[in-house]
Amino acid sequence: MFEEAYDASRFDEYESVHSIGCSSPEWMRNTFEGKEFPDTVYVTANPWISKIAPDSFHHVENLWLRDYDAAQEDLAEASVLEEAGLGDIPTIYPDMLSKAARDLQEEYPNKRMIVHYFQPHAPCVGNPDGSRKEKILDEMHPGDDLKDGNVTRDEVWQAYIDNLKYAFYYAEKLSRDLGGRSVFTADHGELFGEWLWPFPIRGYAHPDGVRHPKLTEVPWAVVEHGDRRTITAGSTSHHEADEDVVNDRLESLGYKV
Secondary structure, three states, X not given: OHHHHOOHHHOOEEEEEEOOOOOHHHHHHHHOOXXXXXXXXXXXXXXXXXXXXXXXXXXXXXXOOHHHOOOOHHHOOOOOHHHHOOOOOOOOOHHHHHHHHHHHHHHOOOOEEEEEOOOOOOOEEEOOOOOEEEEEEOOOOOOHHHHOOOOOHHHHHHHHHHHXXXXXXXXXXXXXXXXXXXXXXXXXOOEEEEEOOOOOOEEEEOOOOOOOHHHHEEEEEEEEEOOOOOOOOOOOOOOOOOHHHHHHHHHHOOOOO
């Protein structure tokens, strides 16, 4: 999908790499669980990190917390959910995540930063030019809606392409603002009804444990914007999040917890 959306020549380096996860929780468990990254700040629109690796980073900024009044007052001012006007829409917009990342870069100027956008994952909320859709396309999902024939593969694919470009519009701007070296990648891919050889069944969305190339092959696109920052290690901190709040967010996004 990424290679259809963007020409590799726009990046300083580009290759397709193998992810060690077929879903966000699987990728996070295999990448972060039980490990320490004291030189890294994790800014996320994906709630799973608060369940899987709350102690692994120097700081975790989970943008779902403020919206659901989690007991984490020390992050309240840094959260931008109130500005997003999300209401009941179960997603974090990429411009809001980018703003949080810029603010945190000022607070932690000598730390690496992982900025985990939720898009292109459904719901499909944006357009390639960075604007938001007037109508949220909840039905454009490569899971049950596609499997049951409520939407066509072409419709869902195009909605995901638009959602990808929507997020990348802000991610690319953020990389220029932060400077240095940035890598655009993904935790996993997506299945849109591909056959799961050697079994005579089709796969949809991103189930755990399914080692299909469409799930495990992800982009690794590198850009350089000036000098790289000097990174210093610090200590890891415990990221405390209300488990019920996190579970509610995950379930609203279609995950089983």
